[in-house]
Amino acid sequence: MATAAPVKDPLLDAALRGLADIALPPPVSMLPQTLGWGVLAGLVLLAILVALWRWYQRWEANRYRREALADLRQIEARLAAPATRGAALTALPVLVKRTALSVWPRETIAGLHGTGWTGFLDAHSGGPVFPIASARFFEEAEYRGTAALDAIPETEARTYVAAARHWIEAHHVRA
Template identity: 80%
Template sequence: MATAAPQRDPLLDAALRDLADIAMPQPVSMMPHTWAWGALAALVLLAIAFACWRWYRRWLANRYRREALADLVKIEAGLSTPTTRGHALVALPVLLKRTALSIWPRETIAGLNGTGWTGFLDANSGGPVFPIAAARFFEEAEYRGSQALAVVSETDARTYVAAARHWIEAHHVRA
């Protein structure tokens, strides 16, 4: 026995014909709705541009440090053998003097020697940078030749280079 399909209700058919699809709202805009958000975005962009400009000026101003550190690496390479150690140690105080001359006036730096020179180095690094032996080396190195400096041990020479590196990286330039 076959069952007959149920009769469709004419009112239901009429109601289903009148139904419409669901209306979706417009997508939400990501643009700010008030001028204050635009002003805030402009201020943030200006702050970022200013920070980038300051970073670039600082990077340019510290070029002498990068060059001095590159020269220091070359000097440090000459410390391993006694034949080149004397020449490397002669170049070390010259490098510090040249670094100082690149930022301070010549009248301030050129006449400094001995304890005045190491006092200047310590005063502009925020505190004593050089151990006593290193300070004595930098006070006397200008007056000793490469033969006299060649007898310095490699350990002491590396201590002097480490003190010079610390000063180059950490000295303060008062504006």
């Protein structure tokens, strides 16, 4: 048996044709609607810029440390060969003094030698940095000949380099 097609209701058909899509509201703006949020965003941006500027100033102020540490790595590389050990050990106290001269006035640093020099190094590093043997080396290195410095064993020379590295990294410059 065949099913008959449903009868179309003319009123229903007219009502369906008269329907319209749902009207959506406009999207919400992501911009702040009040002045306070704009001021807060400006202050946060300003704080970030000030922090970046201060970081950059501190980074630039420590350039001498980075350069001294690079020179120290070159000195350390020359310690392994006995032929260059004496020259490397001669350059080590010079590097430490040059590092100190880059931040303290020449009048303060240039005249220091012996125990006065190692006392200055300890005083500006927050405590004794140099073990007694290392302090003695830094006090007397400029008076020793290259032959005497060539005779220093590599392990002992590396302790002098470690003491110099520690001072370069840890010394405090008081404003």
